[in-house]
Amino acid sequence: MNKPATIKDIARMLKISTSTVSRALRDASDVGKETKNAVKALAEELNYQPNKFALSLQQKQTHTIGVIVPNLDYVLATMVKGIDEVALEAGYTVMVCQSNESFGREIVNTRRLLDSLVDGFIISVSSETKVFDHFKKIQDKNMPVVVFDRLIADMKVPSVRLDNKDGGLQATEHLLEQGYRRIAILAGPKSLGISNERLDGYLAALKKYKVKVDPDLIIHCDFNQDYAYLATKELLAMKKRPDAIFTISDRMAIGAMLAIKEKGLKMPDDIGLVGFNNEPITSLVSPGISSVDQPAFELGKIAAKLFIETMHNNEDMGHVEEILKPKLYIRESSQRNVTKTGRTK
Amino acid sequence: MNKPATIKDIARMLKISTSTVSRALRDASDVGKETKNAVKALAEELNYQPNKFALSLQQKQTHTIGVIVPNLDYVLATMVKGIDEVALEAGYTVMVCQSNESFGREIVNTRRLLDSLVDGFIISVSSETKVFDHFKKIQDKNMPVVVFDRLIADMKVPSVRLDNKDGGLQATEHLLEQGYRRIAILAGPKSLGISNERLDGYLAALKKYKVKVDPDLIIHCDFNQDYAYLATKELLAMKKRPDAIFTISDRMAIGAMLAIKEKGLKMPDDIGLVGFNNEPITSLVSPGISSVDQPAFELGKIAAKLFIETMHNNEDMGHVEEILKPKLYIRESSQRNVTKTGRTK
DNA sequence: TTTACTTCCGGGAACGCTTCCGGGAACGCT
DNA sequence: AGCGTTCCCGGAAGCGTTCCCGGAAGTAAA
Numbered sequence A, B: 001m002n003k004p005a006t007i008k009d010i011a012r013m014l015k016i017s018t019s020t021v022s023r024a025l026r027d028a029s030d031v032g033k034e035t036k037n038a039v040k041a042l043a044e045e046l047n048y049q050p051n052k053f054a055l056s057l058q059q060k061q062t063h064t065i066g067v068i069v070p071n072l073d074y075v076l077a078t079m080v081k082g083i084d085e086v087a088l089e090a091g092y093t094v095m096v097c098q099s100n101e102s103f104g105r106e107i108v109n110t111r112r113l114l115d116s117l118v119d120g121f122i123i124s125v126s127s128e129t130k131v132f133d134h135f136k137k138i139q140d141k142n143m144p145v146v147v148f149d150r151l152i153a154d155m156k157v158p159s160v161r162l163d164n165k166d167g168g169l170q171a172t173e174h175l176l177e178q179g180y181r182r183i184a185i186l187a188g189p190k191s192l193g194i195s196n197e198r199l200d201g202y203l204a205a206l207k208k209y210k211v212k213v214d215p216d217l218i219i220h221c222d223f224n225q226d227y228a229y230l231a232t233k234e235l236l237a238m239k240k241r242p243d244a245i246f247t248i249s250d251r252m253a254i255g256a257m258l259a260i261k262e263k264g265l266k267m268p269d270d271i272g273l274v275g276f277n278n279e280p281i282t283s284l285v286s287p288g289i290s291s292v293d294q295p296a297f298e299l300g301k302i303a304a305k306l307f308i309e310t311m312h313n314n315e316d317m318g319h320v321e322e323i324l325k326p327k328l329y330i331r332e333s334s335q336r337n338v339t340k341t342g343r344t345k
Numbered sequence C: 001t002t003t004a005c006t007t008c009c010g011g012g013a014a015c016g017c018t019t020c021c022g023g024g025a026a027c028g029c030t
Numbered sequence D: 001a002g003c004g005t006t007c008c009c010g011g012a013a014g015c016g017t018t019c020c021c022g023g024a025a026g027t028a029a030a
Helices: A007-014 A018-025 A033-046 A052-059 A074-089 A103-116 A133-140 A164-177 A193-208 A225-236 A250-262 A296-312 B007-014 B018-025 B033-046 B052-059 B074-089 B103-116 B133-140 B164-177 B193-208 B225-237 B250-263 B296-312
Strands: A064-069 A093-098 A120-123 A145-148 A159-162 A183-187 A218-220 A244-247 A272-277 A290-293 A321-324 A327-329 B064-069 B093-098 B120-123 B145-148 B159-162 B183-187 B218-220 B244-247 B272-277 B290-293 B321-324 B327-329
Touching: A007 A018, A007 A033, A018 A033, A052 B052, A064 A074, A064 A103, A074 A093, A074 A296, A074 B093, A093 A103, A093 B074, A093 B093, A103 A133, A120 A133, A120 A296, A133 A145, A145 A296, A159 A164, A159 A296, A164 A183, A164 A193, A164 A244, A164 A272, A164 A290, A164 A327, A183 A193, A183 A225, A218 A225, A225 A244, A225 A250, A244 A250, A250 A272, A296 A321, B007 B018, B007 B033, B018 B033, B064 B074, B064 B103, B074 B093, B074 B296, B093 B103, B103 B133, B120 B133, B120 B296, B133 B145, B145 B296, B159 B164, B159 B296, B164 B183, B164 B193, B164 B244, B164 B272, B164 B290, B164 B327, B183 B193, B183 B225, B218 B225, B225 B244, B225 B250, B244 B250, B250 B272, B296 B321
Parallel strands: A064 A093, A064 A120, A120 A145, A145 A159, A159 A321, A183 A218, A183 A244, A244 A272, A272 A290, B064 B093, B064 B120, B120 B145, B145 B159, B159 B321, B183 B218, B183 B244, B244 B272, B272 B290
Antiparallel strands: A290 A327, B290 B327
8 A cells, every 4th residue: 555556557457548547537428337437446445546746747737826925923814714715615725835024035935836836826925025026927927816915016916905094094083083183103114005005094084084194193113013112102202292093003002002001101091092903912901902803814715716716717807806894893992982882892 | 938948948949858958957977068058058048947747746756745733823823934944944845734623624634735745744733633544644655744732642753842741830830839729720622632731730730739639620621712711710700719720821811811800800919820832912911921931933943854854864763752841931920929030021 | 231420448649857778979098 | 990988968768647539339320
């Protein structure tokens, strides 16, 4: 039972030709019923598994999807789970590579998967990435590409993403409704699209409420907790400190929260706080942090569906662009008027 | 530039044979210097990439490792990152599949990867899994298998794991040192090895301090926050409630913490709490939760190293078993005597 | 009986690559 | 001049499939 059985073995044992075996196994029409059964029975018995390499060599398909993500934090891990779910259903296997938010790493990963191992890609790009040549190579090879969450600027490919602007708008509007007026925003690096979109939402909300934008309250810092902590410390040290902070990720919200507590300020009274992603941690800390939820699992599923469609319909899926709506979960960190809205979750 | 260039193309263009091209590309000795250079130059120009399927068909190697994990929570994601790191270095690509702690899912994943796509496996088994036939099939095919974190009971394969007993011991001993005497433990399902080992450590510590074991204080519940919350509620409702709780995961610790707060008890004075994994969240909540740290990244790296060794040294790696030591990080949730130990991290 | 059409099956090429084998040319030595 | 070596290179088989094509029966129609 060492060497796996091949189609040839079956042919030899049954004294028929390999082509017949091949056809029988795939239920082709032009093969006798008895032979078909005999072949299937023997295949079963020998535990026959078609050799994927031979198949791939022939039909140049691997039924494998390369997924490249910047990391595997809560949101992305959930999205990947969604991808996995529908990919498996459709007979695809998924290869997940993390780029660790590194441009170089992303190129290496792409290269590796590209060589010949995968049928196509589902990508969320690293925050470091500013040029997309390595991804364009994929398209040159006519492989399907779907991007999700973080989009690629100038490539015409199907995509799923969150309506980040709306998320920023909901968050900021909520703070305004609660009476906060000097609202700061902790955004990510300027190269990061999702960050800019959320910032747009923030600006839109201020405009709607006719609150003047103070450039000093718009901070771009790295996408993590430590930087958010430092940035918040600076914000709170201002002569006219902000009375609320909107961070574009929950990890940053945590950083901000640490700085706020250290300063001895109380949420939501002294200062309001809203995060983004609705990670479980937001409801665990106290006070709970309001946060914009995104349907991550659903988003992953859609990404995979788009991929499979593009794979099958050879027609150019042009620029299909699915946009999902976020939903704000309000918790203690920003809820001044308890009468106003019921606490969710 | 649509069809990728093959060795044949090069041969034809240079008017030499494919075998010569093949040899030239791999720097074989018996090929003229000039031809060699010519071939290499042309290959470069055509952006030639050897077809992996053809290679695999031939030499039955894919340079791909199948990694099966129960989920992608903080610890496992970190471990996978470690695996990725050294695998990439060694020229291997990694395929990650999550079993979602489901036995059935694990079988499907194994099956899929097994078919022919991977050279071997690095596995952390699902908590649901009690029989290991699907893994034994892998060995039957003479593929290398390395297990990590959660071991497979009766299979002789190289493994890396944490010294879970020591972790349980450190945690419990610490609580005892702090003067707690009625210490409860929230363990996982009885089928979960790591849970039992940590429980062993707990028992060992009690024995060492000559504290009698109270079976009512040993709770087996599901490995997540909600169940831990419920279990803790019950514990706290006892006539003689415990004065400390050791949970075998941080997520469970969070659940416990919620129940404790709800009951109006204060940590560390009314009750002590120690978790396991040292997830970032432990230092974010307040009070910070003491937790047993495991070198997850390192553990992942070792797993991959073991795999590659097994792959190369054909000699049976017998039963290599690497065991890593955990380290307790003490935070506010369990630190009564501030004089005793300095707070770490 | 011939013709034509099904039904079922085998032969062989092809996918892209490696590797074994063998042969020709050039060279040096006797 | 003859022989053995060394250096390069081409031919061909083989990895496990699929698929096209053609052929041998059998059956129905002319």
